[in-house]
Amino acid sequence: MSTFLDHLLNGLLLGGIFALIAVGYSLVYGIIKLINFAHGEVAMFGAFFAFFIFSMFDVDGDLKDHPWIYVLAMVVSIFVTMGLGWLLEFLAYRPLRKASRLSALITAIGASLLLQYLAAVIWSPSVVSFEAPEVFYYELFSVMDGDVLFEVKHLVVFMLVSFCLTLLWWVVEKTRMGKAMRACSQDADAAALMGININRVVAFTFIFGSAMAALSGVLYGLHLEQVRYNMGIQIGIVAFAAAVLGGIGSIPGAVLGGFVIGFTQAMASGYLSDLGDFIGHPLNSGYTEAVAFMIMILCLIVKPNGLLGKGDADRA
Amino acid sequence: MRQYLFVLIALVTLCFSAPAQEKETIKIAVCGPFTGGGADFGRMIAKGVDLKVKEINAAGGINGQKVEWEQLDDASDPNQASTIAQKAADNNKYCSVIGHFNSTCSLAAKPIYRRAGIVSLSPGSTNVDVCQGSDWFFRNLYRDDFQGQYVASYIAKILKLKKVAVIYDNDDYGKGLKNHFKNEAKNLGLELVAEEAYNRDGNLDFNGIVTKIKSKKPDIVFVSGLYSEAAKIAKLLGRKKVKAGVIGGDGVFSPKFIELAKDAAEGTFIITPYVNDVSSSSKIAEFSKKFKAANKGEEPDAWAALSYDAMGTLAQVIAKVGTDRKAIRQGLAAIRSENEAYDGVTGLTYFDKNGDCVKPAIVATVTDGKFAKAKKQLSGSVEEDGHAGHNHGDHDGHDHGDHTGHDHGEKKQGNGLLILIGIIAVVILILVIKKPKS
Numbered sequence: 001m002s003t004f005l006d007h008l009l010n011g012l013l014l015g016g017i018f019a020l021i022a023v024g025y026s027l028v029y030g031i032i033k034l035i036n037f038a039h040g041e042v043a044m045f046g047a048f049f050a051f052f053i054f055s056m057f058d059v060d061g062d063l064k065d066h067p068w069i070y071v072l073a074m075v076v077s078i079f080v081t082m083g084l085g086w087l088l089e090f091l092a093y094r095p096l097r098k099a100s101r102l103s104a105l106i107t108a109i110g111a112s113l114l115l116q117y118l119a120a121v122i123w124s125p126s127v128v129s130f131e132a133p134e135v136f137y138y139e140l141f142s143v144m145d146g147d148v149l150f151e152v153k154h155l156v157v158f159m160l161v162s163f164c165l166t167l168l169w170w171v172v173e174k175t176r177m178g179k180a181m182r183a184c185s186q187d188a189d190a191a192a193l194m195g196i197n198i199n200r201v202v203a204f205t206f207i208f209g210s211a212m213a214a215l216s217g218v219l220y221g222l223h224l225e226q227v228r229y230n231m232g233i234q235i236g237i238v239a240f241a242a243a244v245l246g247g248i249g250s251i252p253g254a255v256l257g258g259f260v261i262g263f264t265q266a267m268a269s270g271y272l273s274d275l276g277d278f279i280g281h282p283l284n285s286g287y288t289e290a291v292a293f294m295i296m297i298l299c300l301i302v303k304p305n306g307l308l309g310k311g312d313a314d315r316a
Numbered sequence: 317m318r319q320y321l322f323v324l325i326a327l328v329t330l331c332f333s334a335p336a337q338e339k340e341t342i343k344i345a346v347c348g349p350f351t352g353g354g355a356d357f358g359r360m361i362a363k364g365v366d367l368k369v370k371e372i373n374a375a376g377g378i379n380g381q382k383v384e385w386e387q388l389d390d391a392s393d394p395n396q397a398s399t400i401a402q403k404a405a406d407n408n409k410y411c412s413v414i415g416h417f418n419s420t421c422s423l424a425a426k427p428i429y430r431r432a433g434i435v436s437l438s439p440g441s442t443n444v445d446v447c448q449g450s451d452w453f454f455r456n457l458y459r460d461d462f463q464g465q466y467v468a469s470y471i472a473k474i475l476k477l478k479k480v481a482v483i484y485d486n487d488d489y490g491k492g493l494k495n496h497f498k499n500e501a502k503n504l505g506l507e508l509v510a511e512e513a514y515n516r517d518g519n520l521d522f523n524g525i526v527t528k529i530k531s532k533k534p535d536i537v538f539v540s541g542l543y544s545e546a547a548k549i550a551k552l553l554g555r556k557k558v559k560a561g562v563i564g565g566d567g568v569f570s571p572k573f574i575e576l577a578k579d580a581a582e583g584t585f586i587i588t589p590y591v592n593d594v595s596s597s598s599k600i601a602e603f604s605k606k607f608k609a610a611n612k613g614e615e616p617d618a619w620a621a622l623s624y625d626a627m628g629t630l631a632q633v634i635a636k637v638g639t640d641r642k643a644i645r646q647g648l649a650a651i652r653s654e655n656e657a658y659d660g661v662t663g664l665t666y667f668d669k670n671g672d673c674v675k676p677a678i679v680a681t682v683t684d685g686k687f688a689k690a691k692k693q694l695s696g697s698v699e700e701d702g703h704a705g706h707n708h709g710d711h712d713g714h715d716h717g718d719h720t721g722h723d724h725g726e727k728k729q730g731n732g733l734l735i736l737i738g739i740i741a742v743v744i745l746i747l748v749i750k751k752p753k754s
Contacts, residue, residue, distance in 0.1 A: 003531045010523040126355030127544040129576045137555060147530075149556075224520055225551055226544060226576060228353065234520055269524025273512060279735045285525050286486040286513030301747055 002147035007270040008263075013154055013223065015262025016161035020216035021239035022246065022254035023168060024209030030185040030249040031205050033101060037108040038088060039213060040236015041115035044229065045084055046214025047221040048123050049077035051130060067133045070222075078214045085210025088115075089203055097202075112232070119229040127228045130221040157219055164212050165255060172251065177204055185249070238265075238292065245296045247309020256307055264292045341382045342639055344630065345404040346623075347415030347425070348440075352391040353516055353544050356572040357417050357619050361439060362387055364623030365414060367610055368631070378635045385414075385627075390421045392516070397421035398428055405432030411639040412437070414626050417619070419443030419460075419489040426450050435645045437630060439622035442566065443492045447671035454648055454671040456626050456662070457589045460489070463565055464496025466677050466694065467587055471536060471563065472504040474679075474692045475585075481510040481534035481560070483525060483549060485541030485567070493565050494540040509534050514545060526552040534560050542567040546584075547576035554580040561585065569618050574685055581682045585690060590618040590662045591680045593689045603661040617687075618662075625660030632658050 021043055028036045053073035054063055063069060092111045096104045136153045143150075172178040180201045183191040192198050220235060221227040242261040246253025268291040276283030299307060346365050350358035369383050377383060388404060390397035397416055404413050405428055413429065416422045417440035429436045430450040438446065438455040442463060447453045471477050480501065484494040490513075501508060509532040512525045519525075526549065529537060537553065537560050539546040546568040553560060563585040564573075574581045592615050594601040603624065607616040616624075633647035649667065651657060657666035663675055679690040 003527055006527040007524060010521075010527070014521060120351055124355075125351035126359075126572070127353060127576065129578075131578065146557075220520075223523075224548065226548060228544075230352065230517065231520060234517060265521070266524050269519070269521070270528050273510070273528070281736065284511065284513040285519065285528070286515055288524070289515070289518045298743070 002144035003270065005144065005148045007266045009148065009150065009154060011263035011266030012259070013157050013262070014266055015259035016157055017216050017220050017223065017258075018235075018239050018242050018262050019255045019258025020161060020164055020212045020219075021235060022242040022258040023165070023251055024213050025240050025243040026246070026248055026251055026254035027181075027205050027209050029243070030251075031181060031188070032093070032097070032104075032202055034093065034104050035108065035240070035248075036093075036206075036209075037105070037236065037240075038092075038111040038115055039209065040234070040239065041112050041119075041232035042081060042085055042088070042210050043213040043217035043220070043235055044119060044227070044232030045115060046077050046081040046210075046217035047130065047227045047231075048119055048229075049080045049214070050074060050218045050221065051123065051128060051227060053077065054130075064131050064133045067135045070133050074215065074218050077218055078211050081210045081214030081217075082207045085206040085213075086203055088210075089206040093206075094199065094202075112236070116229055116232060123229065125229065127226050130225055130227045132222045132225055136222065153223070157223075160215060160219065164215060168208070168212070168251065171208065177201070181205060238289070241293060241296050245299055245306055247306025250306065250308045250310065253306055253308035260295070260307075261292050264295050265289070268292065339377075339381045341384045342378060342411060342634060343409045344383065344385045344627070345388055345407075345410040345413045345415070346385050347388045347390055347397070347400055347404060347413055347421075347436075348417040349392040349421075350387055350389040352393065354392040354418060354542060356543070356570050357440065358387075358389070360570070360617050360620040361414075361417060361623040363607070363611055363614075364439075364616065364620035365627045367607055367620075368624045368627035370610075371606075372627075372631050378631055381639075383631065386410075388415075390416055390418070390425075392418045392421065394418075394420045394424035397424045401425035401428040401436075402432075405429060405434050410434065411634065411641060412630055412644050414439060414623060414630070416441060418487070419446055419492065420487045422446045422453070423488055426453050429453060433645075434641050435630075435648060437626045437648070439626045440566075440619055441489070443488045444496075445488075445492075451649070451671070452645055454667055454673070456629060456665045456673045456675070457566075457622055458675050458677060459672055460493040460565075461496045463587055463677060464493050464498075465500040467493075467497050467538060467563060467565065468500035468504055468506060470585070470587070470679060470694055471538070472501075472506055474694060475536065475561075475563075477506075477535035479507045479509045479532075479534045479536075481512075481529045481532060481537045482508060483512050483514065483529070483537065483539050483541065483545075485545065486513045486515050489567060490541045493567075497538065497540065514541070516542070516545065522548045522552055525549075526556055526558070529553075529560075530556055530558045536561045536563055538562075539564045539568060541565075543570040543573035544576060547573050547581070550577045550580040550584060563587075566618060569680065569687070571615070571617055571687075574682055574687070581685070584682045586680045586682075586687070587677050588618045588680050589675050589677060590621045591678050591687060591689045592616055592621070596689070599661050615686075621661050625658065625662050625665055628660050629658040629665050 024039050028034055050073040053076055057069045088111060092107050093104060096107055138152045140150045140155060142148060172181060180196045183196055184198060184201050188198055238261060242257035243254045245260060246257030265288050268288045269285040272287055273284045348358040348361045349355055365385050369385050372383050388400040390400055404410050413434060413436040415438060416425055419441040422438050422441035429452045436453050441455055442460045444459050444461050447455055471480060482494055484490040510529050539549055539562060546564050550562045561583060566588045569586050569588040592604055594604050604616060633644055637643040637647040651666045653666060654664055657664035665673055667673055679693055680687045681690040
């Protein structure tokens with residue numbers, strides 16, 4: 001039981017992190033029908049910007065005793081990554097707005113590789129340490145005789161994720177920009193005729209998505225306590241799967257998909273070997289990702305538009 | 317026509333004048349992971365080779381010819397490894413290859429080197445099959461069957477622990493080492509309480525695995541993988557308050573492990589072919605001094621030392637037989653006994669009929685943020701046992717063991733797979749039947 005709770009807690013944490021990235025995929029797809037494959041790399045850059053701040057302040061090696069540096073790094077990283085997201089849209093996608101969707105998709109893959117190797121050249125072609133502050137692991141309360149620890153880490157991640165998702169909901173539903181975004185996603189040409197500046201809306205979408213990706217990248221880095229230049233692919237693919245599972249283009253769907261994938265991954269890494277013993281086939285946590293994607297495929301067979309997707313014939 | 321003649325004459329003069337200026341350089345390709353999760357191995361390999369090449373050139377080169385090396389990056393990825401192997405093999409300027417590091421890369425590159433006929437000397441691949449079936453592949457360290465036995469004996473006989481949890485990398489190295497460890501663990505009566513795997517680029521989060529292992533309460537966790545994942549595991553074991561030590565194979569042996577795991581690295585045991593223990597021999601002390609001087613005080617690790625020796629071995633052979641690819645292979649294969657061996661910092665390098673090498677293992681442990689030789693080593697007799705077995709190749713015995721193990725697995729697999737296929741078939745059937753109605 002205690003093990004199950006531990007896996008559940010981990011699943012929720014991973015789910016929140018994936019959800020933040022998955023909404024970025026969904027937002028962009030909803031508006032310009034582009035699968036932004038470089039989005040995972042944007043999250044990775046977010047983590048590396050924070051790493052850059054750490055390495056600037058970490059002169060005595062006692063970084064983990066100064067939580068305020070982490071807050072600073074997080075904020076700076078979010079703002080710089082917003083700039084990166086805008087730059088990506090401006091340089092890579094805007095010139096191709098009128099080109100075929102395939103060209104834009106290929107460009108996205110190219111941008112993803114470019115960002116990956118850029119990070120390898122700028123920072124490190126290897127793994128870098130991304131140590132979490134000590135306060136991150138303070139115990140808030142524990143259940144089951146201290147077997148399951150609810151730490152500050154969980155609280156921080158849950159608070160930040162719910163804050164971001166609420167902010168996203170508020171922006172999309174309650175602001176003028178949100179209205180413009182919704183209008184663009186329904187019919188971009190008509191929206192332009194009504195006087196909406198499409199370029200501004202798209203740029204805003206990228207910037208907003210990148211901010212959330214940056215936060216997610218930093219949180220994921222702190223969770224793993226390591227970051228590397230090619231982690232963007234892994235987290236990007238998982239988050240993309242989450243967005244598709246939830247129904248790409250749908251924001252609540254992306255959030256739901258993120259949590260479903262996170263939960264499945266956590267459970268799979270914990271219980272696959274037991275399942276393997278049960279059916280007599282050597283299974284183990286190495287198949288975690290396969291299980292997550294199998295769940296996605298099964299869901300899509302039953303509901304081809306994703307869990308919360310609308311019945312839209314024109315799917316990529 | 318006269319113009320053509322002029323050009324021709326110019327070309328011919330050029331051809332003849334070029335070699336006259338200076339003797340051709342000897343070029344060697346160094347293939348390894350210079351980016352990616354194993355980049356720190358590659359960094360050390362490059363430094364080790366570079367140091368030896370500089371020494372050789374400072375002493376006037378090999379028979380008056382200068383040596384040059386070029387790095388080709390396989391990023392620990394078997395696909396990329398075969399691409400660069402082809403590149404190295406096709407390029408006639410390379411007379412031989414040092415590499416690859418990851419066993420899975422070596423296995424991918426092996427057939428390419430064999431077809432092209434170029435020698436590859438690996439300073440890091442320990443998978444049993446790496447040198448088999450190819451006359452062109454050599455290595456200068458021990459194999460995983462030896463290493464796996466060694467880890468099991470160390471846990472059972474020196475640490476005297478009982479319950480072991482294994483976490484292995486799902487590639488040729490991690491899996492092979494785990495299987496050999498498992499066989500020996502069974503013989504020694506160790507209890508395997510958990511066995512979990514991960515994919516290097518797929519599973520980034522180890523919380524699930526460590527939680528699972530925590531519930532099985534092991535005495536020690538054996539990581540059959542590379543340093544970056546081992547660091548994550550060591551750290552998480554501490555975070556989740558699991559009271560179990562960590563023991564790792566040579567894949568964990570990198571200064572980066574300590575850098576990543578920090579305090580959690582303390583007390584970790586690591587089996588390695590080389591420890592930079594300057595008190596043990598004057599050769600190591602001298603190498604360590606030179607390496608530190610060339611690299612701003614950084615200490616060499618096993619991979620730097622093995623690459624340094626690999627380059628030395630090749631240089632010795634090339635000095636004797638020249639730069640012909642085939643001659644180099646004959647030269648290396650001729651090093652068959654201790655008398656003919658290359659005497660380097662990692663001990664004597666000589667090969668058996670496969671191209672495998674016989675070298676002892678050492679247990680290192682992390683104390684005060686540094687690798688040091690563990691106080692208690694496996695006693696001489698056990699080491700000799702493993703040694704002797706290894707020396708003979710012991711292929712028949714091992715292959716036999718492997719096969720029986722495999723058969724078991726396949727039998728089990730058959731049942732499980734049938735059930736799995738059955739479940740999937742039922743699901744698909746339900747979906748197909750349901751579909752038209754909805």
